[in-house]
Amino acid sequence: MKIAEVSEKFGISSDTLRYYERIGLIWPVNRNASGIRDYNEIDLRRVDFIKCMRSAGLPVEVLIEYVALVQQGDKTIEARKEILIEQRDLLVARMKEMQKTLDILDHKIEVYENAVLKKEKEMIQTEDQALEII
Amino acid sequence: MKIAEVSEKFGISSDTLRYYERIGLIWPVNRNASGIRDYNEIDLRRVDFIKCMRSAGLPVEVLIEYVALVQQGDKTIEARKEILIEQRDLLVARMKEMQKTLDILDHKIEVYENAVLKKEKEMIQTEDQALEII
DNA sequence: CCTTGACTTGGAGTCGACTCCAAGTGATAC
DNA sequence: GTATCACTTGGAGTCGACTCCAAGTCAAGG
Numbered sequence A, B: 001m002k003i004a005e006v007s008e009k010f011g012i013s014s015d016t017l018r019y020y021e022r023i024g025l026i027w028p029v030n031r032n033a034s035g036i037r038d039y040n041e042i043d044l045r046r047v048d049f050i051k052c053m054r055s056a057g058l059p060v061e062v063l064i065e066y067v068a069l070v071q072q073g074d075k076t077i078e079a080r081k082e083i084l085i086e087q088r089d090l091l092v093a094r095m096k097e098m099q100k101t102l103d104i105l106d107h108k109i110e111v112y113e114n115a116v117l118k119k120e121k122e123m124i125q126t127e128d129q130a131l132e133i134i
Numbered sequence C: 001c002c003t004t005g006a007c008t009t010g011g012a013g014t015c016g017a018c019t020c021c022a023a024g025t026g027a028t029a030c
Numbered sequence D: 001g002t003a004t005c006a007c008t009t010g011g012a013g014t015c016g017a018c019t020c021c022a023a024g025t026c027a028a029g030g
Helices: A003-010 A014-022 A041-055 A060-071 A074-133 B003-010 B014-022 B041-055 B060-071 B074-133
Strands: none
Touching (some): A014 A041, A074 B074, B003 B014, B003 B041, B014 B041
């Protein structure tokens, strides 16, 4: 699979895919005879993983470190686990913050909703008054 | 309340507080006789609101727009409501993404946990073998 | 009176994460 | 054979959001 197809498939620009490879965020992808990247199944799974992690806000730097550890084999399993746990905890914390914000947004939206309704009611009353007058 | 105290209270640097004011993200704060900012209760509530929204990732630009609408009074209630609803929906979407990532992280951590346990078990077996030999 | 220290300003600098660009290569279409 | 087109590279540019800096003001303490 060529880079443009991968870009299309995941909604990540070719530039970003190349950039990720350059900085060691995804493994060097195999090339065909003329030097063009040809993503295989495993490459795609890696891209998907990185996309997922990035979409949740895990820093590129941390992911680079993680990928480097994976490349070093089984002896780094403990270290990798620790990175993942740390990032999981940060993620949970961020989600909590977001939930708090969400509650406030919902509350504010409701207040605005009521304000709008009240305004409309007043307008209806005004209309009613107008009707009475006329 | 002076800027340093507000900074301390909310964990936002004085630079950032001044920056927020400069770009219209928080309202101009009253100054004392010598031109120094003196945050009152309402200012603090505004800072808290902005901090909360920013911590959930709402863009500065959107918040500037929202604050500008608030300053224009009741006639902008409908527009404000729409902004909040849009941002709420985006927030919910981001949280869903994050939940997906969280699930994957949890799963991976579990796998690593098992890998570590298996390794330890193998080591114990090796020890046992060593004991048997000796 | 002088120093200290927190404040003020506008503007420049930094950081993370892309995103764009120029110049070049190679396969396919006409 | 030449035009088109997607690809390649390294490096520069952009963007959002701060963060830092120099130069200056002012109030309080010694």
